[in-house]
Amino acid sequence: MTATETSKQILDAEKLLEHWQGHRKLTRRVIEAFPEDKLFTFSIGGMRPFSELALEFIKMGEPIVHGVASGEWKEWSGAAPKTKAELLALWDKSSEAIERIFPQIPAHRFSESDKAFGKWESPGIGVILYAIDNEIHHRGQGYVYLRALGIEPPPFWERS
Amino acid sequence: MTATETSKQILDAEKLLEHWQGHRKLTRRVIEAFPEDKLFTFSIGGMRPFSELALEFIKMGEPIVHGVASGEWKEWSGAAPKTKAELLALWDKSSEAIERIFPQIPAHRFSESDKAFGKWESPGIGVILYAIDNEIHHRGQGYVYLRALGIEPPPFWERS
Numbered sequence: 001m002t003a004t005e006t007s008k009q010i011l012d013a014e015k016l017l018e019h020w021q022g023h024r025k026l027t028r029r030v031i032e033a034f035p036e037d038k039l040f041t042f043s044i045g046g047m048r049p050f051s052e053l054a055l056e057f058i059k060m061g062e063p064i065v066h067g068v069a070s071g072e073w074k075e076w077s078g079a080a081p082k083t084k085a086e087l088l089a090l091w092d093k094s095s096e097a098i099e100r101i102f103p104q105i106p107a108h109r110f111s112e113s114d115k116a117f118g119k120w121e122s123p124g125i126g127v128i129l130y131a132i133d134n135e136i137h138h139r140g141q142g143y144v145y146l147r148a149l150g151i152e153p154p155p156f157w158e159r160s
Numbered sequence: 161m162t163a164t165e166t167s168k169q170i171l172d173a174e175k176l177l178e179h180w181q182g183h184r185k186l187t188r189r190v191i192e193a194f195p196e197d198k199l200f201t202f203s204i205g206g207m208r209p210f211s212e213l214a215l216e217f218i219k220m221g222e223p224i225v226h227g228v229a230s231g232e233w234k235e236w237s238g239a240a241p242k243t244k245a246e247l248l249a250l251w252d253k254s255s256e257a258i259e260r261i262f263p264q265i266p267a268h269r270f271s272e273s274d275k276a277f278g279k280w281e282s283p284g285i286g287v288i289l290y291a292i293d294n295e296i297h298h299r300g301q302g303y304v305y306l307r308a309l310g311i312e313p314p315p316f317w318e319r320s
Contacts, residue, residue, distance in 0.1 A: 009169035010270040010285050016170060019289060044204065045307025110170040125170050129179060130317075136293055137316055140300025147205025156297055157290075 013110070017102045020132050022159030024095050027057065027135055029154040030142045031091065036084050042145055050145055051087055053138040055080055058090050060131045062097040064116065068124035069105040073117045173270070177262045180292050182319030184255050187217065187295055189314040190302045191251065196244050202305055210305055211247055213298040215240055218250050220291045222257040224276065228284035229265040233277045 031039065031054050040051045059076040067073040081087040110125045120127070146153045191199065191214055200211045219236040227233040241247040270285040280287070306313045 008173035008265075008267040008270065009171070010173050010176060010267075011169070011171040013168035013170050015285075023293075044304050045310070047304065047307055105168075107168040107170075110168065125175075133183075133296055134316070136296040137300040137303075140297040141304050143297075144204050144207065144301050144304040147207055150205070156294070 013102070013105065013107075016128070017099070020128075021095065021099065023132060023135060023139075024061075024091075024098075026154060026156070026159055027054065027139050028088065028091055028095075029158075030139055030146070031084065031087060033146055033151055033153060034084070034142075035149070035151075038145070038149055039084055039087070040082075042149060044145060044148060047141060050142045051081065053142065054087055054091065056138070057131075057135045058094045060134065061094045062101070064127050064131050065098050065101045065105070067114070067116055068109050068127060069101050071109075071114060073115075075117070173262070173265065173267075176288070177259070180288075181255065181259065183292060183295060183299075184221075184251075184258075186314060186316070186319055187214065187299050188248065188251055188255075189318075190299055190306070191244065191247060193306055193311055193313060194244070194302075195309070195311075198305070198309055199244055199247070200242075202309060204305060204308060207301060210302045211241065213302065214247055214251065216298070217291075217295045218254045220294065221254050222261070224287050224291050225258050225261045225265070227274070227276055228269050228287060229261050231269075231274060233275075235277070 031050070034042070034050055038049075040049055043049050063074055063076050078090070081090055105124065110128075111123050113121060113123050114127075115121050116127045122130070143153045143156075191210070194202070194210055198209075200209055203209050223234055223236050238250070241250055265284065270288075271283050273281060273283050274287075275281050276287045282290070303313045303316075
């Protein structure tokens with residue numbers, strides 16, 4: 001993704017962070033919408049309960065931003081949350097870390113190829129978009145869980 | 161999204177088109193994975209069958225790219241597909257139109273605010289990201305439908 005005189009640059013780092021944090025606010029509301037027990041147990045078709053999907057987003061978010069910023073790839077470490085309150089606290093901690101670290105990503109790291117977590121070769125922007133897309137994808141799964149439970153999910157277009 | 165000397169431009173139009181088309185290839189595989197009848201009828205929690213979600217993506221894709229490119233907002237017109245083959249044909253037509261029109265979007269239209277379809281005020285990049293996010297979101301719903309039907313969905317990370 002080398003910028004050339006004819007390339008059209010259409011997104012800056014600040015806007016992408018804002019876009020992601022809007023999605024994260026929506027995901028937080030989806031976590032909140034689950035009844036405490038269903039959050040950790042409800043499943044369709046053998047898929048993971050929404051608490052595990054949300055934990056996956058936590059395991060990806062800060063470590064990816066840290067890795068793209070620094071080139072140092074560290075697995076998330078911590079205990080899996082056992083209550084909705086614990087999950088939401090981890091969520092907020094993760095959002096704060098992303099907010100703090102993202103602006104420190106040097107410009108060249110977005111286009112520079114690296115091996116994320118020693119495994120996935122991609123430019124920084126690719127890994128970050130993957131994290132966002134993965135959150136949207138599995139959150140969509142959470143919408144079906146909520147509907148199957150007879151619960152109206154938060155509006156998809158509301159991001160503030 | 162005015163570029164300043166300190167802003168970090170991290171994505172160009174060509175890369176975003178490639179990213180979107182990768183998602184569209186995956187969505188096409190999700191359509192294909194449904195048995196013919198289930199594609200048009202299967203639902204969980206009162207949500208729409210996957211054929212209707214895919215048609216929504218078709219109604220958004222080309223008209224949005226055309227609107228951002230030209231400032232002219234036209235609703236998609238056409239008959240709703242009645243078979244998987246018809247849906248896939250519309251899908252391919254839509255992908256081809258996006259591939260053709262997207263590179264014609266003038267650089268300034270990505271940041272310029274406009275009222276999409278006379279209703280939604282947003283910069284061009286916002287409307288395009290919304291279309292992509294909406295496809296990922298509802299396709300995630302399709303994954304749950306497939307799992308509930310005992311069908312292994314195509315891998316999320318495969319985009320070619």
